[in-house]
Amino acid sequence: MKILVINCGSSSIKYQFYSLSESRILAKGIVEKIGMKGSFLKHEKESGQKVLFEGEILDHKIGIEYILGVLSSEKHGCISSLDEINAVGHRVVHGGEEFSTSALITDEVILALEKFIELAPLHNPPNLRGIYAIKALIPEIPQVAVFDTAFHHTMPQHAFMYAIPYALYKKYGIRRYGFHGTSHRYVSSRACEILGVDPKTVKVITCHLGNGASACAIKYGESVDTSMGFTPLEGLIMGTRSGDIDMGAVSYIMDKEKIGTKSASILFNKHSGLLGITGISSDSREILAAADKGDERCILAIEMFNYRIKKYIGAYAAAMGGVDVLIFTGGIGENSVSTRVSVCKDLEFLGIEIDQEINAGIRGEERIISKEGSKVKVMVVPTNEELMIAIDTQNIVYGKE
Ligand code: ADP
Numbered sequence: 001m002k003i004l005v006i007n008c009g010s011s012s013i014k015y016q017f018y019s020l021s022e023s024r025i026l027a028k029g030i031v032e033k034i035g036m037k038g039s040f041l042k043h044e045k046e047s048g049q050k051v052l053f054e055g056e057i058l059d060h061k062i063g064i065e066y067i068l069g070v071l072s073s074e075k076h077g078c079i080s081s082l083d084e085i086n087a088v089g090h091r092v093v094h095g096g097e098e099f100s101t102s103a104l105i106t107d108e109v110i111l112a113l114e115k116f117i118e119l120a121p122l123h124n125p126p127n128l129r130g131i132y133a134i135k136a137l138i139p140e141i142p143q144v145a146v147f148d149t150a151f152h153h154t155m156p157q158h159a160f161m162y163a164i165p166y167a168l169y170k171k172y173g174i175r176r177y178g179f180h181g182t183s184h185r186y187v188s189s190r191a192c193e194i195l196g197v198d199p200k201t202v203k204v205i206t207c208h209l210g211n212g213a214s215a216c217a218i219k220y221g222e223s224v225d226t227s228m229g230f231t232p233l234e235g236l237i238m239g240t241r242s243g244d245i246d247m248g249a250v251s252y253i254m255d256k257e258k259i260g261t262k263s264a265s266i267l268f269n270k271h272s273g274l275l276g277i278t279g280i281s282s283d284s285r286e287i288l289a290a291a292d293k294g295d296e297r298c299i300l301a302i303e304m305f306n307y308r309i310k311k312y313i314g315a316y317a318a319a320m321g322g323v324d325v326l327i328f329t330g331g332i333g334e335n336s337v338s339t340r341v342s343v344c345k346d347l348e349f350l351g352i353e354i355d356q357e358i359n360a361g362i363r364g365e366e367r368i369i370s371k372e373g374s375k376v377k378v379m380v381v382p383t384n385e386e387l388m389i390a391i392d393t394q395n396i397v398y399g400k401e
Pocket of ligand 1: 285286363
């Protein structure tokens with residue numbers, strides 16, 4: 001069973017080509033700078049050998065033509081014909097209130113996704129472009145949409161509602177949707193597999209800490225709360241996003257700086273977070289390095305970042321009436337030893353005790369990092385959204401094995 005997984009961003013397309021029955025990634029790569037000068041496709045074969053193709057990749061359809069071309073090329077490819085692709089799975093950011101699971105893409109589903117453009121104007125249009133391109137280029141191959149929001153469908157209403165006039169929820173769908181769902185779902189179920197426990201018996205908190213960051217409370221296998229909200233701006237402090245902020249401060253800044261909603265959105269999405277505080281970088285590696293050299297704003301940004309995560313862990317432990325497993329994932333969660341130490345510090349009262357020695361050696365690998373007797377199992381589980389998308393795609397098109 002060969003599944004192509006596609007993740008279309010505004011100017012990039014990431015892809016991975018799986019042979020799931022053999023647990024192999026046959027090829028992967030990225031198309032970058034779509035519609036700009038210097039666009040290219042970087043392709044990596046299963047052997048690790050890399051090839052670069054430069055060209056005028058004006059839009060997503062041409063980008064996908066490049067991908068299909070290289071996958072089936074005699075010299076660099078891994079299939080002799082496009083018929084060997086059994087299905088295509090797409091990452092789709094917003095599935096609104098309609099989609100609680102991944103879905104086979106039909107004309108009706110496409111119509112629904114077009115409706116959600118309003119809710120995710122930056123993300124759903126490129127996701128849709130990828131779907132249109134596959135439909136045009138290899139129309140007979142089934143496609144599946146895997147939504148970032150779907151996993152959070154189980155949140156109870158008291159967790160997903162904002163305390164604004166109810167009519168606005170009804171009229172515009174203003175509520176918490178949550179994102180990163182595929183990642184939270186993957187790492188929580190993988191952690192349960194590693195621990196040999198039934199997800200339906202445990203309370204899990206997952207911290208996805210990358211450029212975007214979110215935490216999720218997963219009670220007995222279901223998301224019951226998550227830190228991102230109506231948009232991926234709410235919650236934890238991120239590379240360039242503010243996370244939680246008083247709405248009063250937002251309107252005050254808009255007034256004082258005489259800026260409109262567009263500029264305010266750019267301010268809080270692109271110029272805030274770690275970048276906003278440090279004034280140097282949104283990249284945690286650079287910030288950690290500068291903090292080591294004594295840069296005060298970098299030290300402050302790190303303290304703020306870690307403190308916010310700690311607060312969410314406390315809140316979610318309260319929301320679930322306890323916590324059994326705490327998981328770190330995403331580029332920072334998987335690799336930053338000091339972030340994990342700082343976040344877990346003083347959480348011993350919850351039963352969270354990490355083993356400093358084990359933790360210090362773990363970067364980007366699956367591992368239990370809590371002490372032998374720690375009540376809460378603390379784990380590092382590298383995320384793998386692409387694999388989850390491939391598995392969902394196979395299950396939806398061909399049924400569960
Ligand atoms: P995205 O959300 O774009 O997928 P990633 O999950 O790749 O992002 O995470 C990117 C973040 O991970 C960056 O801030 C980067 O500095 C951080 N990161 C990667 N490796 C390390 C490391 N060894 N130590 C600390 N942070 C790291």
